[in-house]
Amino acid sequence: MWIGWNEFDILLGDVHSLKTKRSVVRPIVAEIRKRFQISVAEVDDAQLYRRTRLGVSMVSGEKAYVEETLNRVEETVARRPEVELLASKMRLVQSSDF
Secondary structure, three states: OEEEEEEEEEEEOOOOOHHHHHHHHHHHHHHHHHHHOOEEEEEEOOOOOOEEEEEEEEEEOOHHHHHHHHHHHHHHHHHOOOEEEEEEEEEEEEHHHO
């Protein structure tokens, strides 16, 4: 079993309140959940207006599938015009490593 996750450091566009931040972040989270059927959550920088960190994770029997899916999620986030993807950290581990 392969476990993969990716953490995205995202700079938001013209955002000046937490309410506006939510209106930008929620559609991104919803799109990832719907399109890829994987877990996604805002994992840090919750009190900063213009920054957010999103974490996505998944489990599969095939390493290549995990890598491909997480790369596609990263491309999806990077293509969003209202945000700038500053960094991405992907990790893959096999369950036998624990």
